[in-house]
Amino acid sequence: MDTIFALSTAPGKAGVAIIRVSGPAAHDAVRSLCGDVPVARQASLRVLRDREGRRLDEALILTFEQDRSFTGEVSAEFQVHGSTAVTTALLDELGSMDGLRPAEAGEFTRRALENGMLDLAQVEGLADLIDAETEAQRRQAMRVLSGDLGQKAEAWRRSLIRAAALLEATIDFADEEVPVDVSPEVGSLVMNVVEELRREIDGVGIAERIRTGFEVAIVGAPNVGKSTLLNALAGRDAAITSEHAGTTRDVIEVRMDLGGLPVTLLDTAGLRETEDAVESIGIDRARNRADQADLRVFLVEPGQVPEIQPMDDDIVLTAKSDLNSDVGNGISGKTGEGVTGLVDRIRETLAARATGSGVATRQRHKDSMGRGMVALEAALQLLPMGEDCADLAAEELRTAIRALDSLVGRIDIENVLDEIFASFCLGK
Incomplete structure (x- = not known):
């Protein structure tokens, strides 16, 4: 070597x-x-x-x-x-x-993987730690790097190996009287793993958002003060502002750290009917990005309602409170009124969602756990059928074990290694 x-x-x-x-x-x-x-x-x-x-x-x-x-x-x-x-x-x-x-790029870490010093999930955690920009990203990456996901995978593996061994004993002694019915213990072991997998899968979406960043879209009619608010939140002139409607024609993104959470603010084109082809494209993009955003901040004129139906946790504020001081729930990017309160609301909303994150942080993790859960649910359906289906249930358990082994790189990892190590620098 x-x-x-x-x-x-x-x-x-x-x-x-x-x-x-x-x-x-x-x-x-x-x-x-x-x-x-x-x-x-x-x-x-x-x-x-x-x-x-x-x-x-x-x-x-x-x-x-x-x-x-x-x-x-x-x-x-x-x-x-x-x-x-x-x-x-x-x-x-x-x-x-x-x-x-x-x-070569990432070769030190690749050798650590090959020599058993890190598992594949820890390698991904190290990559995330190197890229971490916020405290939430650092904490999440450290959990993965410290081996939390690997420890969970090992515990699941032990439970499933125990369950498979019990079924194998049933198969081996099929022609003899087995003194104990193993199906209750097998069912309990498998069900416990399924429940834990379900919780982890549910938390992947939020964990991945912490890793890549939440998106918060500022949405409203033209000239309602969206770009001015974006500039106030960013602390700089990130977007062009003017008194002319339709100034913003594309989505403007500003990445920032809000209370330790990575957030990308989106300033979208004003929503209105228009015959301007270019502005129309911008409005379509605004609607699409608003639909995909994790949270939306709607700016409306006094007495008006949002152009898009707000979802749970979305924030609706009355725009330009410097000109409409007698209206409640107002905000002004020009004077700064209400901006601090908005930042707090965004942070609290996203922080509440972040508490639902698990140890698994990537789509690859979700896919591996999903394959494992499908196999385990098939095994649970076969268990009540008794000895005649014990060999099929045992095979489903082995399929689940292989799927979960790919989480930490025991098997089936060559297709993801090049992509992972491409993100590393030469000295790592």
């Missing part, structure tokens, strides 16, 4: 840069650069020299033994001064050594 290396910190000028090396020749590379191999897992200060004996830098070095590193391989890290010249010189020196090559 090749020994790989890469810059793990962001390129460019910095106080410290970290270069990682992993593979059988990692410690040989350390010895070549500083003359010895420091004690494993202890930071050691060393002078690094090139093959001609010229000083490259003074660095902190960490070495790791096999099965005691992130990748599970013999590894090393060089913490050098973070100038472009230093990192380039060290990377060039490593590249000149026999058996060493630059790492």
Whole structure:
């Protein structure tokens, strides 16, 4: 196996840069650069020299033994001064050594998966943690990275293996009198797993929204103050505003952090009947995005009603309260009146939904659990039919086990690996 290396910190000028090396020749590379191999897992200060004996830098070095590193391989890290010249010189020196090559994107993490240091769900959690922008995303990614989903999958697996073993015993002793009816215990084990799977599947949608971001659409008639409100929420001029109706003709998106939750605000075109072809396209897009949004904020003139029927949790506000101060439930993006209250309402509404999220965070997880649940429900239908269908029920249990094994990468993962690791940087 090749020994790989890469810059793990962001390129460019910095106080410290970290270069990682992993593979059988990692410690040989350390010895070549500083003359010895420091004690494993202890930071050691060393002078690094090139093959001609010229000083490259003074660095902190960490070495790791096999099965005691992130990748599970013999590894090393060089913490050098973070100038472009230093990192380039060290990377060039490593590249000149026999058996060493630059790492591909995500290759360190892929090796950790292959060596059993992480399961597939943890790899996805690590990718999400690297991409996390808000506190909610960080917490969710840490739950997955820490192995919560893997632990659940292992518990489900144990229960189903127990259930399958009981059925297999029934099949093996079909011609003899079995002293105990195993169907109640099998049914209980399977039903418990089905109920847990159902809860996790129900929570995937919200968990995926935390990972990718909630969408909140600002909806209303033309010139009602939607763009002004978006700018007030964003704290900058994200959308063009004017007194002319129809200024916004496409959906404008602003991504922000609301109380730790990732939220994309959508400023949509004003809803009205128009003969302008371009504006008509914008209005169609506005309606579609409003329909798909997780939450909608309707701005209406005093005495008017929303152009689209509000759904539960949608927020309806009277626009331009600076001009209509005697109207309740008002908001003004121009003066800021009611904006703080709106932010609080959006945050509280989305936070309440976020409490329903589970450990599973991706459509892939939902699909695997869904296949498992279909097989388990089929097994539950076969159980009352007795010994004649015990072998069919056992096969359904084995199908469910295989489906849940794909959650953590025990089987059937090659088709998703390239997509997952494409999101990683070179040093990870």
